[in-house]
Amino acid sequence: MTISTIARTKQYNGNNSTTVFAYDFNIQAEAEIEVYLGTPVGAPTTWTQKTLTTHYTISNVGVAGGGNVTFGSAPPSGTGNVFIRRVTAKTQTSDYVENDPFSADTVEGNLDKLTQVTQDMQEEINRCFKLGNIVPDAGGTEASSVVADRKNKLFAFDDDGDFSVTSEIGNVKGNWAASTVYVLRDIVKDTNNNNIYICIVAHTSSGAVPISSNTDAAKWFLLVNAASATTSATAAASSATAAASSATAAAASASTATAKAVLTASDAVDTAADLVETAADVVLAEAANVSAVAATGASAFKFTFSNSTTMGDPGAGTLRYNHGTVGSVSAIAFDATSADTGNPDVSDFIASWDDGNNSTHEGYLTIRKSGTPATFAAFSLTGAVTDNTGWLQAVVTHVDSNGSWSNADTMYVSFTRSGQKGDTGSTGSTGSTGSTGAQGPAGSDGEATNGFAIAMSVALLVFNLV
Numbered sequence: 001m002t003i004s005t006i007a008r009t010k011q012y013n014g015n016n017s018t019t020v021f022a023y024d025f026n027i028q029a030e031a032e033i034e035v036y037l038g039t040p041v042g043a044p045t046t047w048t049q050k051t052l053t054t055h056y057t058i059s060n061v062g063v064a065g066g067g068n069v070t071f072g073s074a075p076p077s078g079t080g081n082v083f084i085r086r087v088t089a090k091t092q093t094s095d096y097v098e099n100d101p102f103s104a105d106t107v108e109g110n111l112d113k114l115t116q117v118t119q120d121m122q123e124e125i126n127r128c129f130k131l132g133n134i135v136p137d138a139g140g141t142e143a144s145s146v147v148a149d150r151k152n153k154l155f156a157f158d159d160d161g162d163f164s165v166t167s168e169i170g171n172v173k174g175n176w177a178a179s180t181v182y183v184l185r186d187i188v189k190d191t192n193n194n195n196i197y198i199c200i201v202a203h204t205s206s207g208a209v210p211i212s213s214n215t216d217a218a219k220w221f222l223l224v225n226a227a228s229a230t231t232s233a234t235a236a237a238s239s240a241t242a243a244a245s246s247a248t249a250a251a252a253s254a255s256t257a258t259a260k261a262v263l264t265a266s267d268a269v270d271t272a273a274d275l276v277e278t279a280a281d282v283v284l285a286e287a288a289n290v291s292a293v294a295a296t297g298a299s300a301f302k303f304t305f306s307n308s309t310t311m312g313d314p315g316a317g318t319l320r321y322n323h324g325t326v327g328s329v330s331a332i333a334f335d336a337t338s339a340d341t342g343n344p345d346v347s348d349f350i351a352s353w354d355d356g357n358n359s360t361h362e363g364y365l366t367i368r369k370s371g372t373p374a375t376f377a378a379f380s381l382t383g384a385v386t387d388n389t390g391w392l393q394a395v396v397t398h399v400d401s402n403g404s405w406s407n408a409d410t411m412y413v414s415f416t417r418s419g420q421k422g423d424t425g426s427t428g429s430t431g432s433t434g435s436t437g438a439q440g441p442a443g444s445d446g447e448a449t450n451g452f453a454i455a456m457s458v459a460l461l462v463f464n465l466v
Helices: 104-126 226-267 272-296 347-354 448-465
Strands: 009-012 020-023 033-039 046-049 056-058 067-071 082-086 154-157 163-167 171-175 186-189 196-199 220-224 300-306 318-321 331-335 363-369 372-387 391-402 410-417
Touching: 009 020, 020 082, 226 372, 347 372, 347 391, 363 391
Parallel strands: 171 186, 300 318
Antiparallel strands: 009 082, 020 067, 033 046, 033 082, 056 067, 154 163, 186 196, 196 220, 300 410, 318 331, 331 391, 363 372, 363 410, 372 391
16 A cells, blocks of 8 residues: 555544544554544644544554544534644554565555654654754744854744744843844843843844834834833922922912911901901911922822713722713712722711811812822812711812813812811900081171061051150
């Protein structure tokens, strides 16, 4: 018999119905067939060898074109989960006796067996890692036979999944440059953004940095995203600078407010206008204090923003407004727990915000977006805080805000209580009596005609009496 094929394996998809699977290579004994089923179904990762006669039978032993493997029970459905292979026995059972007949069939059978053994061994060798020939193998399974090429190197696989032992952990080549030959696993720095890349396809470079938009971008793999780290560091530095500036401004405002408060207290006994000015200065001082607290992060709790406007439990570590426009917000819902590590219960603290004696202004509530301190909202607590068991609702009046909020934004909430109302001041002393006004004009003279008539009447009366 001739052996015209080197095939010695077959693989099939089980379908929970088919029991007969063909093999197309010669075997000289049933035991030279091995049968495996893979599990789990659809993604074989574990192979189980089945037993001859117990799980399957074999037909056409010794037939050049092969035969069938017939299962007692149909293999389950799966992709490539039925595997059949030939394993020729590495034995020689023929005894050639001197001067005995020299059977051509026996010799050919033995030669066929040797050929099959060679095929079996070659198939296994093809799946092995090995030292290369003089001419490198294009399949990527060979390593260099030169010792110097393998010293201090690692076994690895390239972007095609091919085996390689000519790779170091990585060859640092410094800054990326154009018109440069780069080989597998060369490491370079992108001078445009300080990102670190490793070469995954050998090539001669062209174009310019940044590598991410270079024509050879697909030939590099990003190892270290230094650009993002630099951006984050710059943002953090900017935030720190802004916070320091805010703190400085707040301190200056607080000092100014204190001076004004002292002056106002002195003037308050004189006029009602001064009292109004004093109230304004107190508000300014409290606003400055709120700014300072927010800038330093003191007494602030972490929450996650929900863009829902329904007044109800916003969820663990979450808050929400009752209006989509910050300037129109009149109530805020807080979960009983903050978003800080461990989700601590802060409900008692929130519930205490309205414990002062100034029901129209209990204090200032400041909310700042994490990482973007310029995005904020300041509210005056102008009503009660309602504890709804699990979440709380605060009645507020918008004071000032900047920027906008997005769902799931991280924010920090701080509260500064307003001062208690003081006692009414004493009544001022009565002012001095004003000076006498100017004398009014003299009255007009009476009419002469009337006076003469009266005089004549009196004279006549006297005369008659005499």
